[in-house]
Amino acid sequence: MKRITSAVLALATVFGLGGAATAQQxxxxxxxxxxxxxxxxxxxxxxxxxxxGFEIDYANALCDKMQIKCTWVAQDWDGxxxxxxxxxxxxxxxxxxxxxxxxxxxxxxxxxxxxPISFIAAKNAGTDISPAALKGKSVGTQGSTIHANYLEKYxxxxxxxxxxxxxxxxxDMANGRLDYVIADKLALEDFIAxxxxxxxxxxxxxxxDPAIHGPxxxxxxxxxxxxxxxxxxxxxxxxxxxxxxxxxADKWFKxxxxx
Amino acid sequence: MIWCELPGHWLGNAALxxxxxxxxxGLGITLxxxxxxxxxxxxxxxxxxxxxxxxxxxxxxxxxxxMTFFRGTPILCQLFLVYxxxxxxxxxxxxxxxxxxxxxxxxxxAFTFTLNTxxxxxxxxxxxxxxxxRGQIEAGRSLGLHPPAIFLRIxxxxxxxxxLRPLGNEVVIMVKSSAVASLVTLYDLMGxxxxxxxxxxxxxxxxxxxxxxxxxxxxIRRVWDVVERRLTRHLQT
Numbered sequence: 001m002k003r004i005t006s007a008v009l010a011l012a013t014v015f016g017l018g019g020a021a022t023a024q025q026x027x028x029x030x031x032x033x034x035x036x037x038x039x040x041x042x043x044x045x046x047x048x049x050x051x052x053g054f055e056i057d058y059a060n061a062l063c064d065k066m067q068i069k070c071t072w073v074a075q076d077w078d079g080x081x082x083x084x085x086x087x088x089x090x091x092x093x094x095x096x097x098x099x100x101x102x103x104x105x106x107x108x109x110x111x112x113x114x115x116p117i118s119f120i121a122a123k124n125a126g127t128d129i130s131p132a133a134l135k136g137k138s139v140g141t142q143g144s145t146i147h148a149n150y151l152e153k154y155x156x157x158x159x160x161x162x163x164x165x166x167x168x169x170x171x172d173m174a175n176g177r178l179d180y181v182i183a184d185k186l187a188l189e190d191f192i193a194x195x196x197x198x199x200x201x202x203x204x205x206x207x208x209d210p211a212i213h214g215p216x217x218x219x220x221x222x223x224x225x226x227x228x229x230x231x232x233x234x235x236x237x238x239x240x241x242x243x244x245x246x247x248x249a250d251k252w253f254k255x256x257x258x259x
Numbered sequence: 260m261i262w263c264e265l266p267g268h269w270l271g272n273a274a275l276x277x278x279x280x281x282x283x284x285g286l287g288i289t290l291x292x293x294x295x296x297x298x299x300x301x302x303x304x305x306x307x308x309x310x311x312x313x314x315x316x317x318x319x320x321x322x323x324x325x326m327t328f329f330r331g332t333p334i335l336c337q338l339f340l341v342y343x344x345x346x347x348x349x350x351x352x353x354x355x356x357x358x359x360x361x362x363x364x365x366x367x368x369a370f371t372f373t374l375n376t377x378x379x380x381x382x383x384x385x386x387x388x389x390x391x392x393r394g395q396i397e398a399g400r401s402l403g404l405h406p407p408a409i410f411l412r413i414x415x416x417x418x419x420x421x422x423l424r425p426l427g428n429e430v431v432i433m434v435k436s437s438a439v440a441s442l443v444t445l446y447d448l449m450g451x452x453x454x455x456x457x458x459x460x461x462x463x464x465x466x467x468x469x470x471x472x473x474x475x476x477x478x479i480r481r482v483w484d485v486v487e488r489r490l491t492r493h494l495q496t
Contacts, residue, residue: 171346176346
């Protein structure tokens with residue numbers, strides 16, 4: 001019996017208190033940044049196996065401004081918050097919208113992108129994206145995202161397919177296994193201009209639901225790391241004021257990513 | 260309150276209460292996938308074992324090649340090959356009228372798992388049949404029995420005893436391997452658990468899923484004990 005109790009206690013320590021170990025505030029001279037590396041053009045592993053994308057350039061620019069050293073860690077999307085809480089890195093820069101659900105676990109910096117969300121579909125599809133029109137259709141997106149939550153809330157009568165990464169959803173769209181895909185418009189643009197050129201087109205943008213989508217994309221930190229959060233929030237706000245944000249964004253996007 | 264919300268309710272765990280029912284329905288999908296693939300795999304596996312032991316050389320070589328491939332590559336790799344591979348060959352599959360099947364993730368998973376477990380089961384049967392001493396077969400022949408009678412009445416009962424344990428292991432391994440189905444959009448037990456975790460960030464849903472997997476495996480083990488006792492009853496005192 002005693003052995004069982006101590007095993008349970010050990011489990012509780014692993015699961016419950018794992019994130020609390022880094023409670024004391026420290027002086028942030030080096031910061032480890034976690035990203036997904038599968039969400040072009042925001043963050044992506046290029047052919048050489050290096051991370052690139054808007055978020056990589058932008059966060060590096062912020063780090064230079066703050067004169068701190070930043071290193072990058074690529075982490076699968078599904079585990080990106082748990083790995084932050086487990087101390088594998090200190091901040092998430094991965095197109096993560098600051099939703100209320102996530103705020104229960106992590107804190108967010110100021111918003112640095114807010115982009116339209118769109119449906120794509122086969123070339124011959126109609127433009128109606130109402131839940132009634134998509135009833136019984138298969139709709140795909142990446143799991144653990146605001147898009148998945150949005151589908152669950154509004155498109156209950158559609159067959160919702162969730163993928164480990166957006167690229168796999170896009171692939172199944174091109175293969176004809178999905179009728180619709182929903183994601184950030186800018187992330188889909190690459191696909192529509194490239195591999196999805198022959199199969200698919202943009203159908204329509206959705207109306208944001210603040211309860212699901214939150215105010216926009218921020219960087220996520222552990223709740224204890226308020227100093228780090230404030231440091232990056234200030235850097236983001238400064239970069240928007242002094243034009244650094246726009247300069248980096250213009251390299252990657254034709255339209256404004258902060259409407 | 261529905262019964263499947265009760266475990267979460269008793270444990271006072273909000274994530275389990277909200278997602279308990281979906282996880283239980285995921286458990287149903289897992290059990291279906293395993294039942295379908297293991298039983299179809301049994302039929303296919305027996306045929307493969309015969310092919311492997313056949314004196315017709317090309318047949319034996321082909322069966323051996325098949326078994327080597329499916330036992331030698333990760334099941335996740337096989338599933339992706341079938342699932343995403345089917346997408347690449349869509350025009351061909353369309354033309355033979357099979358796309359309707361391969362379009363469904365459920366079919367792709369059941370298909371892959373069947374092919375996979377058939378290879379393992381064939382190896383188990385082959386080993387079990389080969390392990391029956393030649394003297395037994397010769398004894399049958401000297402009694403003037405026909406080859407089918409020798410197989411059914413002498414070889415098969417003894418081979419079944421030997422095959423039983425490894426076959427039970429294979430079913431258990433299939434239960435656990437079936438979790439990869441969640442990576443091709445299926446809401447099996449692992450898929451629903453990932454969904455619950457993604458929404459709640461509460462690790463205890465994985466503990467609950469682990470407990471459910473353990474429960475299935477333990478049930479299978481107990482059923483196997485009963486069957487084994489029954490098959491070996493002539494050896495017991």
